[in-house]
Amino acid sequence: MSELFQLHWRSRLRFLDVHYHVAPDVFRRRHGVLSAGRQYQMLNGGVVLKNHLGDSVASAEAAREIGLPVFGSLVLNAVAGGPCWRTVEASLCKLQAECSGRLLMHLPTFTGAKHQSKLNRSVSNQASQAKGLMPSRVSNGVGRLRQEVMELLHMSRDYPVVISTGHANREEVMRLIDVAGRLGVQRLMLNQPANPMTGLNATDLASLAGASWLYIEQTALTYLLGYQRWDDFAAVLTQIQNVVYSSDLGQPDQPDIAEWHARSQLWFDEMGLNPQRRAAICLDNALTMLAP
Numbered sequence: 078m079s080e081l082f083q084l085h086w087r088s089r090l091r092f093l094d095v096h097y098h099v100a101p102d103v104f105r106r107r108h109g110v111l112s113a114g115r116q117y118q119m120l121n122g123g124v125v126l127k128n129h130l131g132d133s134v135a136s137a138e139a140a141r142e143i144g145l146p147v148f149g150s151l152v153l154n155a156v157a158g159g160p161c162w163r164t165v166e167a168s169l170c171k172l173q174a175e176c177s178g179r180l181l182m183h184l185p186t187f188t189g190a191k192h193q194s195k196l197n198r199s200v201s202n203q204a205s206q207a208k209g210l211m212p213s214r215v216s217n218g219v220g221r222l223r224q225e226v227m228e229l230l231h232m233s234r235d236y237p238v239v240i241s242t243g244h245a246n247r248e249e250v251m252r253l254i255d256v257a258g259r260l261g262v263q264r265l266m267l268n269q270p271a272n273p274m275t276g277l278n279a280t281d282l283a284s285l286a287g288a289s290w291l292y293i294e295q296t297a298l299t300y301l302l303g304y305q306r307w308d309d310f311a312a313v314l315t316q317i318q319n320v321v322y323s324s325d326l327g328q329p330d331q332p333d334i335a336e337w338h339a340r341s342q343l344w345f346d347e348m349g350l351n352p353q354r355r356a357a358i359c360l361d362n363a364l365t366m367l368a369p
Contacts, residue, residue, distance in 0.1 A: 131157030
């Protein structure tokens with residue numbers, strides 16, 4: 078199944094963006110599912126949809142029915158029930174196409190952390206303002222992972238999922254890596270670790286990288302917003318193992334998909350990335366991570 082999945086998508090895609098926000102969502106977005114899917118299709122790329130309200134799997138499965146290269150994910154924010162294995166099971170039931178791949182399952186992205194985003198964002202409606210931003214945490218505040226999160230880590234050993242660290246802080250990320258290693262979790266992705274809430278730089282990541290089950294996401298947005306210096310951005314993309322390059326875009330005031338893709342190629346040229354490294358960070362590592 079793993080080999081079939083990778084062969085299927087490698088023959089169809091030049092890149093796979095594992096982090097793109099579409100409407101409907103808590104915040105207003107540039108594109109909906111079909112509009113975004115068509116943009117990626119025109120570039121011979123694919124996309125994993127992300128939705129702070131919870132599940133985008135059903136939308137992605139429907140989009141693929143009309144030939145669009147779209148995958149879904151799950152974000153376990155409070156509005157979606159928080160870190161709960163039953164919510165994950167419900168999303169897994171919707172993965173019904175032969176080459177859907179693993180479910181990318183994000184731990185909470187609204188955690189109550191005191192961080193002033195540089196993004197110019199507006200909520201999508203009154204319900205999102207009232208309920209969509211409610212916080213949820215992965216730890217109990219005294220250095221221990223919540224029981225619900227521990228249950229998800231155990232569950233992930235037996236189900237086709239990739240656990241993403243969401244917007245966990247630095248201490249929580251380190252705890253998640255430690256516990257995942259001890260439990261034998263199949264796939265763990267560090268979600269945009271350069272963001273200010275986590276604050277892991279290239280040196281930190283180099284000390285963590287190496288395990289075949291651990292993947293490290295590098296988003297364009299952390300660099301575009303000035304959260305990450307050029308030298309750190311370049312070091313991650315040129316040197317760190319199992320890096321997955323993504324956009325983290327979809328905001329109306331940020332670059333559109335084609336502009337991000339073109340700008341990324343210029344960045345890669347400036348970094349001196351060879352074709353093999355570009356293929357690895359833009360497609361191969363993502364497909365390996367998501368393969369059943």
